[in-house]
Amino acid sequence: MDTAPQKPSQDHPQDAPQALPPAAEAAFDAGLDPRAISGNQVFRLAHRTSDAVNALRVRLAKRWKFEPQTIAYQGYGSTTRVRILGRVLLTRKPQPGSRAEHAALNGTQNVRGWRAFTSVPVQFTDVTITIGDVVTKVQADRGGLIDTEVDVRLQPGLHTAVLQAAGTEPAEALVRVIAPDVKFGIVSDIDDTVMVTALPRPFLALWNTFVLSERARMATPGMAVLLDRLTIEHPDAPVIYLSTGPWNAAPTLARFLNRNMYPAGALLLTDWGLTQDRWFRSGQDHKHKNLERLSREFPDMQWLLIGDNGQHDEAIYSGFAAQYPDKVAAIAIRQLSISESVFAGGHSEDGDHTASKVPWIYSPDGAGMAKQLTALDLL
Numbered sequence: 001m002d003t004a005p006q007k008p009s010q011d012h013p014q015d016a017p018q019a020l021p022p023a024a025e026a027a028f029d030a031g032l033d034p035r036a037i038s039g040n041q042v043f044r045l046a047h048r049t050s051d052a053v054n055a056l057r058v059r060l061a062k063r064w065k066f067e068p069q070t071i072a073y074q075g076y077g078s079t080t081r082v083r084i085l086g087r088v089l090l091t092r093k094p095q096p097g098s099r100a101e102h103a104a105l106n107g108t109q110n111v112r113g114w115r116a117f118t119s120v121p122v123q124f125t126d127v128t129i130t131i132g133d134v135v136t137k138v139q140a141d142r143g144g145l146i147d148t149e150v151d152v153r154l155q156p157g158l159h160t161a162v163l164q165a166a167g168t169e170p171a172e173a174l175v176r177v178i179a180p181d182v183k184f185g186i187v188s189d190i191d192d193t194v195m196v197t198a199l200p201r202p203f204l205a206l207w208n209t210f211v212l213s214e215r216a217r218m219a220t221p222g223m224a225v226l227l228d229r230l231t232i233e234h235p236d237a238p239v240i241y242l243s244t245g246p247w248n249a250a251p252t253l254a255r256f257l258n259r260n261m262y263p264a265g266a267l268l269l270t271d272w273g274l275t276q277d278r279w280f281r282s283g284q285d286h287k288h289k290n291l292e293r294l295s296r297e298f299p300d301m302q303w304l305l306i307g308d309n310g311q312h313d314e315a316i317y318s319g320f321a322a323q324y325p326d327k328v329a330a331i332a333i334r335q336l337s338i339s340e341s342v343f344a345g346g347h348s349e350d351g352d353h354t355a356s357k358v359p360w361i362y363s364p365d366g367a368g369m370a371k372q373l374t375a376l377d378l379l
Contacts, residue, residue, distance in 0.1 A: 051142075057120045058090060066090040068122055072163045072173030073250055076238055076266045078297065079154055082175050084129050085266070086146040087247060088165045089119040119248070121145075122165065131161040131175060140165070143271040145247060156182075156236070176266070178298065182236045184329060184378075185298065186227065186265075187291070188306040189313055190243040190253060193334050194223045194262060219260040220334065222366025229370060230304070231263045233379055238298075239265030242290055247271050284312050291320045295327050302329040304378060306369075309362075310336045318356075325357040330376055335364045 073085040121144030129136045134152040141147075146163065156179035164170040178185075188194060196218045231237060245253065247269045254267065270286045294303065305320070305328060307313025314333060321328045353360040361372040373379040 051123075054120065054123065058122075061090040061120045064092065066092050066120065068165060068167045070127065070163050070165045070168040070171040071251070072161065072171035073254075074173055074264065074266045075161060075175040076240070077149075077154075077175060077177055079156060079177055079180065081149055081151050081297075082131065082154070082159075082161070082177065083266075083297075084131070084146065084148050084150055084161050084163070084173070084175070085268075086127065086163045086171065086173065087250075088122040088125050088127060088140050088144045088146070088168070090122060091119040125165050127163055127165045129161060129163050131159060143247070145271060174264070176238055178238050179236060180300075182238070182298075183300055183302060184234045185238045185240065185294070185301050185303050186230055186234075186306065187240045187242050187294070187303050188227065188265075189308060190241055190245060192220070192308045192310045192336060193306060193313075194220055194227070194241075194260075195253075195256060196220055217256055219256075219262075220366065222368075222370070223334075224260050224262050224366070226366035226370050226373075227263050228261065229379055230373075239263045240268060240290075240294065241265050242268045242287055243270075244284075244286060245269050284316055287312075287316050288320070291316070295320075295324050302327060304329050304332065304373075306332045306334070308334040308336060318353075321356060321358040328358045330359045330361065330373065330378060332361050332363070332369050332373065334369070335362050337364060 067090065069089055069091045071087045071089060073087075075082055075084045077083050121142070122140065123142045123144060125140050125144075127138055127140055127146050129138060129146075129148070129150060131150060132152045132154055134150060136148070136150050138146060138148045150161075154175075154177045156177050159175045159177055161173050161175050162170045163173065227239065231239065241253075241257070243253075250267055250269055253269075258264075268290050291303075291305075294301070305313075305317045307317060317328075317331045317333075321331060359376055361369060361376075363369045363372065370379055
């Protein structure tokens with residue numbers, strides 16, 4: 001998510017569970033965003049229209065017996081502060097004992113893309129987060145998203161955070177706590193880097209996102225092996241999947257990564273549509289901000305940045321490396337094939353990086369990247 005981290009609210013403890021939190025209910029019924037909106041009259045009208053549409057979706061979802069659900073995503077952090085990610089949605093739960101429930105429990109769903117967008121965000125609702133001996137209360141944003149930092153003392157390793165909004169079952173998420181002496185981390189794009197999507201071309205984007213079943217998506221050759229080898233060579237290295245994809249697709253992406261044996265890691269996605277101060281969220285800005293945030297959170301870390309030449313990864317990584325050369329171990333760019341370039345609407349030119357203080361490598365697959373990373377003593 002490309003907004004600033006939310007701060008814990010100072011409200012009183014949660015009320016008894018109910019179908020929908022009162023603050024969210026009131027906002028939906030009024031069709032208004034309870035937070036101040038900057039911008040001109042047209043922009044404020046767009047927000048009112050968006051919230052009115054969401055209010056209608058909420059009423060329809062309640063009529064169709066959708067239930068509020070807290071979803072928790074994998075987080076990460078240091079021994080003193082962790083980043084917690086989650087979302088609150090109205091969703092339709094599978095019938096008890098059904099094939100859908102069995103698939104959900106075992107992670108074997110094969111869902112058409114459009115189904116990920118049928119859930120409705122629960123806006124501005126309070127969420128209680130428990131990790132270690134710390135209990136924090138935050139508020140979801142207008143997209144139902146939680147992206148917050150919690151100050152807590154934890155040992156390096158995997159920990160569990162519990163997130164719960166009113167009227168929902170508690171949801172657990174793994175949080176990877178990184179030791180202070182870890183100096184190497186991995187940031188990887190998803191679309192056309194670890195998964196072949198051809199996302200930028202509009203009609204193919206719609207097809208891949210809304211129609212294609214998730215098991216029809218292809219893993220990029222050799223990339224799972226490459227990332228697995230990197231985590232074996234650097235067992236304490238954090239893995240961050242940084243993408244401009246929507247949070248609606250997070251469960252599908254998590255299953256894809258697991259099914260194709262990619263290392264577990266935190267997903268940093270974005271949300272489509274209006275923000276508090278602009279018409280559309282910027283994917284490039286989302287990546288820039290998260291890279292800068294990682295550089296602040298882990299000031300002694302050097303990152304291997306992995307992307308592709310089908311969108312803006314080269315420009316984004318180049319800008320970050322120019323600003324923070326001591327924080328980049330290397331930049332690895334997957335070269336799209338001719339057909340992939342056509343589907344993706346072209347590709348960026350492979351730039352001249354001879355003057356760069358950071359090593360750049362290019363390859364069409366993970367195997368080629370592995371050879372070059374071995375020469376750099378990163379594998």
